[in-house]
Amino acid sequence: MDVKTVCLGMLTDGPASGYDMKKRFESCFGHFFAAGYGSIYPALATLARNGLVEFEAVPQEGKPDRKVYSITAEGRDELSASLGNPSPTHKVRSEFLAMMCFAHLMTEEQIDTVLDNKLAEIDKFLALLDEPCNRERRTMSSGAGFVAGFGRHVTSSLRKYIEENRDMLKAGRGDEKKIAAGG
Amino acid sequence: MDVKTVCLGMLTDGPASGYDMKKRFESCFGHFFAAGYGSIYPALATLARNGLVEFEAVPQEGKPDRKVYSITAEGRDELSASLGNPSPTHKVRSEFLAMMCFAHLMTEEQIDTVLDNKLAEIDKFLALLDEPCNRERRTMSSGAGFVAGFGRHVTSSLRKYIEENRDMLKAGRGDEKKIAAGG
DNA sequence: ACTTTATATATCAGATTGATAGTATGCATC
DNA sequence: GATGCATACTATCAATCTGATATATAAAGT
Numbered sequence: 001m002d003v004k005t006v007c008l009g010m011l012t013d014g015p016a017s018g019y020d021m022k023k024r025f026e027s028c029f030g031h032f033f034a035a036g037y038g039s040i041y042p043a044l045a046t047l048a049r050n051g052l053v054e055f056e057a058v059p060q061e062g063k064p065d066r067k068v069y070s071i072t073a074e075g076r077d078e079l080s081a082s083l084g085n086p087s088p089t090h091k092v093r094s095e096f097l098a099m100m101c102f103a104h105l106m107t108e109e110q111i112d113t114v115l116d117n118k119l120a121e122i123d124k125f126l127a128l129l130d131e132p133c134n135r136e137r138r139t140m141s142s143g144a145g146f147v148a149g150f151g152r153h154v155t156s157s158l159r160k161y162i163e164e165n166r167d168m169l170k171a172g173r174g175d176e177k178k179i180a181a182g183g
Numbered sequence: 184m185d186v187k188t189v190c191l192g193m194l195t196d197g198p199a200s201g202y203d204m205k206k207r208f209e210s211c212f213g214h215f216f217a218a219g220y221g222s223i224y225p226a227l228a229t230l231a232r233n234g235l236v237e238f239e240a241v242p243q244e245g246k247p248d249r250k251v252y253s254i255t256a257e258g259r260d261e262l263s264a265s266l267g268n269p270s271p272t273h274k275v276r277s278e279f280l281a282m283m284c285f286a287h288l289m290t291e292e293q294i295d296t297v298l299d300n301k302l303a304e305i306d307k308f309l310a311l312l313d314e315p316c317n318r319e320r321r322t323m324s325s326g327a328g329f330v331a332g333f334g335r336h337v338t339s340s341l342r343k344y345i346e347e348n349r350d351m352l353k354a355g356r357g358d359e360k361k362i363a364a365g366g
Numbered sequence: 367a368c369t370t371t372a373t374a375t376a377t378c379a380g381a382t383t384g385a386t387a388g389t390a391t392g393c394a395t396c
Numbered sequence: 397g398a399t400g401c402a403t404a405c406t407a408t409c410a411a412t413c414t415g416a417t418a419t420a421t422a423a424a425g426t
Contacts, residue, residue: 018405035382036385094272094274101327114271154344165329171325
């Protein structure tokens with residue numbers, strides 16, 4: 001289940017260009033499976049080379065050809081095999097938590113700044129999940145609904161934890177040497 | 184805040200080898216900042232090349248030299264600068280959620296298998312967080328306590344969501360063409 | 367005797383990230 | 397009328413990370 005597989009999955013909804021897919025990655029998949037051009041274009045090139053997708057170059061005025069990709073029968077087989085994986089991963093990569101492990105090396109001000117920024121970021125994300133997706137709910141598949149709900153639920157929970165436990169990070173730091181005081 | 188920075192942070196607790204650090208990544212950082220030898224050794228090599236750490240090769244009987252790394256004054260400055268980053272990231276990479284987006288292309292059996300495996304994995308992780316870390320709580324920094332609690336809280340919340348909403352994934356799939364029936 | 371686990375290092379192919387680049391149109395700001 | 401920015405569309409690249417693998421030794425389990 002890499003970017004290639006997600007691209008295959010997207011193409012079961014109909015043909016699309018790399019640019020279209022990028023927009024879909026941003027709007028729907030962004031919060032749990034980010035992908036930029038640097039992974040989408042190579043993925044599509046590899047898929048095409050292996051016959052899992054095919055594309056038609058649509059000429060445009062003054063713009064590069066639009067390459068519209070479609071999934072092939074082999075592509076559907078490959079996707080089907082990928083969806084048979086019984087243990088898909090779910091990983092977190094958090095500079096935030098890694099940094100908080102070293103809170104005793106930070107000033108109180110630095111900790112507060114990071115925490116406040118993180119809460120603001122979370123609120124922004126929650127607002128995003130509530131606005132445009134609710135309107136599309138008719139066209140959303142059951143899976144997309146599950147995933148959007150997942151994001152809302154887990155992110156709210158995360159927010160609550162930070163608010164209720166941020167005091168922990170300032171406690172018991174009096175006797176530690178602060179290396180980050182000078183900057 | 185990459186592997187290099189976390190290595191620097193670990194070294195503020197005292198000298199350690201790459202092997203020692205790998206164990207620490209596994210036990211404490213694993214669930215939010217994984218790192219294998221393939222990133223730790225190159226990170227230490229780069230840090231040493233830049234004078235942010237220094238190492239002493241300790242000869243051993245019948246084993247390769249143990250390279251024991253220590254942080255330098257320049258390393259502390261670099262770490263301090265990294266801890267000043269006001270917006271550290273927190274990213275999720277989930278094959279699981281990506282797959283659930285395509286639940287309408289899966290059989291009910293496949294969905295159940297994935298969900299049951301995921302719940303079992305979550306239980307295993309929660310048990311892990313409760314057993315060895317609780318005993319070490321005296322030696323844990325406030326930051327490590329915050330982060331461990333974060334893991335417990337968010338993972339429990341995630342578990343609850345899956346249990347309470349898994350039915351969504353089977354609903355409304357009758358009129359969809361299933362491509363994954365054959366395997 | 368065989369396998370696993372632990373100690374220790376290190377490399378490599380493949381994938382991803384984040385930035386950058388090229389080319390054209392339209393829209394707003396100065 | 398110029399400058400900057402957003403949108404539309406492609407694509408590449410260095411730095412980094414992942415997961416597997418290689419090399420050695422030895423204790424401990426089966």
